[in-house]
């Protein structure tokens with residue numbers, strides 16, 4: 001029987017990787033459908049908002065990577081135990097997104113001089129700004145982002161770091177031991193560990 005879940009994205013980690021982490025954690029067999037840009041342009045008009053990732057699950061077409069991540073987090077009891085914890089997870093993921101958008105800005109900058117300036121600023125200013133705050137937050141929460149226990153915000157963080165580190169060609173967590181230890185915990189979770197060992201190697 002074919003997998004009941006199909007994830008469509010580019011040949012990259014990017015915004016699909018948090019969804020892949022969650023599906024792997026939940027032991028959901030999924031078709032990891034990777035399209036090249038030429039093929040994407042053909043299917044783009046058929047996608048709900050012309051973008052990827054898109055997930056086909058139980059007859060429904062899901063889009064918006066964070067909403068999809070939250071949907072699967074709920075199925076696997078990773079949403080956070082209380083309303084406050086769930087709010088905190090959303091706050092963490094939204095803040096990670098604010099940080100992530102600086103990477104997008106560097107990646108899609110066409111002017112080489114400006115790109116290099118943006119890259120430097122991302123490394124010297126933006127990264128310490130966000131990661132020092134995350135380090136403090138995880139330190140005060142027993143080694144996790146929220147509620148001293150594993151939530152989808154932890155998986156989201158570890159997964160989204162994959163393409164961000166590839167883009168900058170560096171370990172972003174050097175100097176942030178609590179975050180590094182959280183990443184190690186997530187990457188060694190049953191299911192996630194196997195996914196990382198078997199996933200296709202990509203630049204982003």
Ligand SMILES: N[C@@H](CCC(=O)N[C@@H](CS)C(=O)NCC(=O)O)C(=O)O
Nearest residue numbers: 014015050051052053063064065066
């Ligand atoms: N908010 C959307 C953003 C999706 C997005 O920006 N997708 C990019 C790839 S990472 C895309 O499809 N780009 C091609 C295009 O917009 O034509 C999400 O989180 O799913």
